[in-house]
Amino acid sequence: MSSLDPDNRPLILEAGRADHQYWIDLWRYRELFFILAWRDVAVRYKQTVIGVIWAFVRPFMTMVVFTVVFGSLAKLPSEGSAPYAVMVFAGLLPWTLFASVLSEASLSVIGSANLITKVYFPRLVVPLSTIVVALIDFLVSLAILAGLMLWYGLVPGWQILLLPLFVLLALLAAIGPAIWAASLIVKYRDFRFIIPFVTQIGVYVSPVGFSSKVVPEHWQMLYSINPMVGVIDGFRWCILGGDSPIYWPGFLVSLVVIAVMLAWGAHAFRRSERAFADII
Amino acid sequence: MSDVAIRAEKLGKKFIIGHRAEVGSVFVDVVARGFRNALRKGTDMLRGRAMVEGDTVEEFWALRDVDFEIKRGEVVSIIGHNGAGKTTLLKILSRITEPSEGRLSIKGRVASLLEVGTGFHPELTGRENVFLNGAILGMTRAEVRRRFDEIIDFSGVEKFIDTPVKRYSVGMYARLAFAVAAHLESEVLVIDEVLAVGDAEFQARCLNRMSAVADAGRTVLFVSHNLAAVTALTKRAIVFQSGRVYFDGAIDEAVAHYATSLRKVKNGGNWGKGNTTSLISAMLVDASGTPTDRYEPGTPLRLRVVLETSGLRGMSLELVLRDEHNLPIGFYSTSVFNQVSLPGKPGQYECSLVLEPYWLASGEYCFDLMTGLTYVDTDHRVDNALRFFVERCSPDAIPFNFSQGKGNGALAMRLASPVEFTELPAAAQEPKPGPG
Numbered sequence: 001m002s003s004l005d006p007d008n009r010p011l012i013l014e015a016g017r018a019d020h021q022y023w024i025d026l027w028r029y030r031e032l033f034f035i036l037a038w039r040d041v042a043v044r045y046k047q048t049v050i051g052v053i054w055a056f057v058r059p060f061m062t063m064v065v066f067t068v069v070f071g072s073l074a075k076l077p078s079e080g081s082a083p084y085a086v087m088v089f090a091g092l093l094p095w096t097l098f099a100s101v102l103s104e105a106s107l108s109v110i111g112s113a114n115l116i117t118k119v120y121f122p123r124l125v126v127p128l129s130t131i132v133v134a135l136i137d138f139l140v141s142l143a144i145l146a147g148l149m150l151w152y153g154l155v156p157g158w159q160i161l162l163l164p165l166f167v168l169l170a171l172l173a174a175i176g177p178a179i180w181a182a183s184l185i186v187k188y189r190d191f192r193f194i195i196p197f198v199t200q201i202g203v204y205v206s207p208v209g210f211s212s213k214v215v216p217e218h219w220q221m222l223y224s225i226n227p228m229v230g231v232i233d234g235f236r237w238c239i240l241g242g243d244s245p246i247y248w249p250g251f252l253v254s255l256v257v258i259a260v261m262l263a264w265g266a267h268a269f270r271r272s273e274r275a276f277a278d279i280i
Numbered sequence: 281m282s283d284v285a286i287r288a289e290k291l292g293k294k295f296i297i298g299h300r301a302e303v304g305s306v307f308v309d310v311v312a313r314g315f316r317n318a319l320r321k322g323t324d325m326l327r328g329r330a331m332v333e334g335d336t337v338e339e340f341w342a343l344r345d346v347d348f349e350i351k352r353g354e355v356v357s358i359i360g361h362n363g364a365g366k367t368t369l370l371k372i373l374s375r376i377t378e379p380s381e382g383r384l385s386i387k388g389r390v391a392s393l394l395e396v397g398t399g400f401h402p403e404l405t406g407r408e409n410v411f412l413n414g415a416i417l418g419m420t421r422a423e424v425r426r427r428f429d430e431i432i433d434f435s436g437v438e439k440f441i442d443t444p445v446k447r448y449s450v451g452m453y454a455r456l457a458f459a460v461a462a463h464l465e466s467e468v469l470v471i472d473e474v475l476a477v478g479d480a481e482f483q484a485r486c487l488n489r490m491s492a493v494a495d496a497g498r499t500v501l502f503v504s505h506n507l508a509a510v511t512a513l514t515k516r517a518i519v520f521q522s523g524r525v526y527f528d529g530a531i532d533e534a535v536a537h538y539a540t541s542l543r544k545v546k547n548g549g550n551w552g553k554g555n556t557t558s559l560i561s562a563m564l565v566d567a568s569g570t571p572t573d574r575y576e577p578g579t580p581l582r583l584r585v586v587l588e589t590s591g592l593r594g595m596s597l598e599l600v601l602r603d604e605h606n607l608p609i610g611f612y613s614t615s616v617f618n619q620v621s622l623p624g625k626p627g628q629y630e631c632s633l634v635l636e637p638y639w640l641a642s643g644e645y646c647f648d649l650m651t652g653l654t655y656v657d658t659d660h661r662v663d664n665a666l667r668f669f670v671e672r673c674s675p676d677a678i679p680f681n682f683s684q685g686k687g688n689g690a691l692a693m694r695l696a697s698p699v700e701f702t703e704l705p706a707a708a709q710e711p712k713p714g715p716g
Binding site for chain 1: 379
């Protein structure tokens with residue numbers, strides 16, 4: 001049997017040869033994607049006392065801290081009539097998804113050095129498979145949000161149906177820089193110190209603990225260069241509905257930035273992945 | 281031409297390696313060197329090149345001008361000593377790394393086993409790891425499921441299949457890992473030294489499995505130091521030396537060429553340098569002084585080590601003998617054991633060491649070589665510097681071959697005087713009264 005090579009053409013290995021079968025190969029290795037993702041999920045809470053409860057505790061505590069610091073102490077305004085806690089949580093959801101994909105995926109390649117130096121597979125499988133763990137944590141947080149909205153008696157509007165689209169957008173926003181960073185970390189370990197820094201600063205630069213409406217109008221366009229501004233605004237619009245209208249021109253800027261980073265990340269990763277085994 | 285499975289044309293692989301310069305450790309020098317290195321790494325990064333640690337960089341060809349053809353269904357072994365380029369070739373074949381020049385064309389799906397148990401996760405159970413490892417080696421889940429019982433049967437760890445593999449013994453772990461690998465289905469199979477796992481019985485089973493695979497008409501490339509296994513399994517061998525094809529042909533001739541290539545390697549291997557002393561080469565010789573890679577148990581173990589010294593006093597030459605599991609089983613130091621230091625006059629020397637006869641079990645061994653101040657500081661260390669084999673170990677003409685694979689260690693112990701049994705008086709044999 002030869003599920004990986006149905007056509008009988010020989011495989012040619014040469015220096016710098018572009019592998020036009022790459023994307024087909026990536027699809028053929030989807031089982032590896034699932035099994036690596038499953039492995040990460042299966043071992044995630046092994047040998048912890050409270051196990052999967054950690055998935056609830058972390059986002060909940062962050063939400064409480066942000067609500068107290070930005071809402072009660074700094075007295076920043078919420079969006080429309082929405083309770084501050086719900087507004088924070090609606091921003092925290094996409095941010096956490098973004099940050100965990102960015103940090104996990106960027107470190108995943110050097111973390112899999114033992115695989116990369118011993119077996120062939122499209123290397124993109126490794127960073128992509130980290131998405132699944134982040135998505136599962138995201139779903140847990142979504143359940144907390146539902147509970148929170150029930151508590152405040154909030155009912156989402158029709159916009160909630162568009163939420164999956166923005167989840168996808170958050171993932172795309174993370175994957176671009178993540179795979180770029182992953183390929184850089186293989187060569188220069190400096191970047192493994194830079195990524196945690198980016199996520200630490202990013203949570204304050206992005207409108208996570210506050211509403212993006214706090215930023216003066218004439219800065220909105222510039223602010224949207226941070227792609228997470230568009231994504232977080234989109235999330236709040238989906239969850240809080242009419243209380244949180246999207247600033248569309250800014251959203252478009254965010255979309256363009258996401259697309260450019262994704263294309264650049266994929267290009268950089270593809271260009272350097274053939275040498276991964278030599279320099280990892 | 282349709283029956284050629286693998287063809288290599290002018291294949292080469294280049295690495296950039298870094299060296300540490302031998303400048304002194306004066307503070308200013310160290311700072312200047314650190315600054316220069318950071319500058320070089322910085323420019324490398326701006327140009328998008330990979331970074332190399334070290335003070336000076338150099339090109340190193342691990343493989344060069346390699347040409348060969350392997351027909352479909354052929355079973356070929358690749359032999360050569362450490363650093364001859366075997367593993368680099370396998371890595372190119374299995375698409376792990378890309379060649380720097382030349383081309384390689386392969387027909388059919390390649391399954392490569394550069395290691396058993398790649399990606400095994402200690403927290404997962406044996407069953408889970410079979411699926412994980414299978415997927416990593418390129419099997420589909422359906423395929424693994426179909427052959428699952430066979431795999432478990434082959435491994436012999438059925439009882440512990442739902443136990444996390446971190447609780448496994450080394451042997452169980454290796455057996456399970458090999459079992460998965462042995463059930464890979466592909467047109468081309470590439471194997472690197474994976475037979476060296478488990479006990480003798482399991483190794484025999486692995487060998488049978490390998491020959492079954494070969495008989496089934498698949499193309500097999502097999503790298504091993506185990507010349508007995510190589511001779512039993514393959515008819516053709518390619519001998520590598522210093523990154524080039526040294527010989528390509530019938531297995532018997534190849535083994536002979538391999539032995540002569542051992543002699544030639546004297547100055548071929550690049551072992552790097554120490555600060556004040558450098559090990560250059562080492563070989564095992566027989567009673568007549570001819571280089572060999574065989575040791576006849578019960579005869580003196582003769583070594584020749586070529587080294588260079590700057591004349592620093594008190595430096596010692598040291599050996600660590602390791603068995604085939606890479607466990608240290610012996611140590612010798614010229615200065616600690618015999619109060620002999622390296623010569624005080626700078627220059628290159630050949631050092632002859634004749635060690636006492638040992639009854640080493642049959643199998644593979646290697647020596648690590650070191651120079652330095654014993655237990656204080658190692659100046660130059662070369663791991664796996666010298667590999668050799670013991671073909672048969674039968675002290676006192678016992679009727680079987682005592683091998684390392686028996687799991688009883690690497691040394692057949694011998695008596696200094698005959699065994700004696702003295703019968704104890706009957707009273708002493710009475711069972712002691714229990715408490716109560």
